[in-house]
Amino acid sequence: MKVKVNEENCIACGYCVGVCDKVFEFIDSENGTVSHVKVDTVDDADKEAVVEAIESCPTSAIEEVEE
Numbered sequence: 401m402k403v404k405v406n407e408e409n410c411i412a413c414g415y416c417v418g419v420c421d422k423v424f425e426f427i428d429s430e431n432g433t434v435s436h437v438k439v440d441t442v443d444d445a446d447k448e449a450v451v452e453a454i455e456s457c458p459t460s461a462i463e464e465v466e467e
């Protein structure tokens with residue numbers, strides 16, 4: 401499983417970082433502080449948390465991408 405954050409939509413609410421800090425971290429970008437995916441591929445052990453983050457992100461900024 402691979403995911404990405406669309407920075408333009410991220411409002412830095414912190415939910416995804418809180419639910420899975422092994423995958424998501426805050427970075428300072430040209431769009432301000434945003435969440436960033438720091439792994440290439442999500443470990444199987446983290447999939448459940450990442451799916452929860454996708455489903456709970458208030459702006460639908462996280463999406464699964466083709467492997």
Ligand code: SF4
Pocket residue numbers: 405409410411412413414415416417434435453456457458459460461462
């Ligand atoms: S849950 Fe969505 S809006 Fe909140 S920090 Fe993560 S990507 Fe950004």
